[in-house]
Amino acid sequence: MAFKPALVIVDVQEDFCPPNGSLAVPGGRDIVPTINKLLSLPFAVKIATKDFHPQDHISFASNHPPPNNVPFESMITIKNPENPDETEETRLWPDHCVQGTKGSELLPELDISQVQHIVEKGHDKRVEMYSAFADPFTKPNISRSNLAKLLSDAHISDVYVVGLAADYCVKFTALDAQKEGFKTWVVGEATKPVDDSSIPGVYDEYEKVGVKVIGQDEVFRKVNEHA
Ligand code: VGL
Ligand code: ZN
Numbered sequence: 001m002a003f004k005p006a007l008v009i010v011d012v013q014e015d016f017c018p019p020n021g022s023l024a025v026p027g028g029r030d031i032v033p034t035i036n037k038l039l040s041l042p043f044a045v046k047i048a049t050k051d052f053h054p055q056d057h058i059s060f061a062s063n064h065p066p067p068n069n070v071p072f073e074s075m076i077t078i079k080n081p082e083n084p085d086e087t088e089e090t091r092l093w094p095d096h097c098v099q100g101t102k103g104s105e106l107l108p109e110l111d112i113s114q115v116q117h118i119v120e121k122g123h124d125k126r127v128e129m130y131s132a133f134a135d136p137f138t139k140p141n142i143s144r145s146n147l148a149k150l151l152s153d154a155h156i157s158d159v160y161v162v163g164l165a166a167d168y169c170v171k172f173t174a175l176d177a178q179k180e181g182f183k184t185w186v187v188g189e190a191t192k193p194v195d196d197s198s199i200p201g202v203y204d205e206y207e208k209v210g211v212k213v214i215g216q217d218e219v220f221r222k223v224n225e226h227a
Helices: 028-039 147-153 169-179 196-209 216-225
Strands: 005-010 045-051 075-080 083-091 117-121 158-164 183-192 212-214
Touching: 005 028, 005 169, 028 158, 028 183, 028 216, 045 147, 045 169, 117 147, 158 169, 169 183, 169 196, 183 216, 196 212, 212 216
Parallel strands: 005 045, 005 158, 045 117, 158 183, 183 212
Antiparallel strands: 075 083
């Protein structure tokens, strides 16, 4: 199969960044210059995703009763709305990326003039959806974006993932990209985690399924070479 690379920029939104984000990832803004350099490369398609929740979303601690409603700490069990036997343990967060708010906007310094598609996710208040492809339920799946179709319609072979957060939405988007059959690369310098200590575990999961972590210089070389 011919090398046809796509760039997927995950959730580079105000709420995930200092100084004002409600769920600010340390150094979240600092990856934008690197992402803008990647955006100048001849990827076959460049896509930005947005976490895009209703105010009553299940992942917001504010929508749950005390005492198990501490943002960043409390864990809850979510049942598949169509199958109570399938469950997911998931973390609660501060309200973030609420549709129509400033916090849900992409960072203005991101060069979105280079982006062809924006994929929004997390609309369904009943489920958490870190992956930009789909929610984690499988029996049945509840919510799916158009990302897989955008990539397959463009005959993409390789997906390069960057953005926020390295240990949540970047991780699950990369794992799903590989599962969907794309050779998947995470550009390490173009992501930041909520929690630094989670990264070795994330990289172990990548290793197990064949997702590769790559440096930006190698991406510049590969994508330019094949243009
Ligand atoms: C994310 C926590 C909650 C992310 C989204 O984009 O990584 N993290 N919602
Ligand atoms: Zn979210």
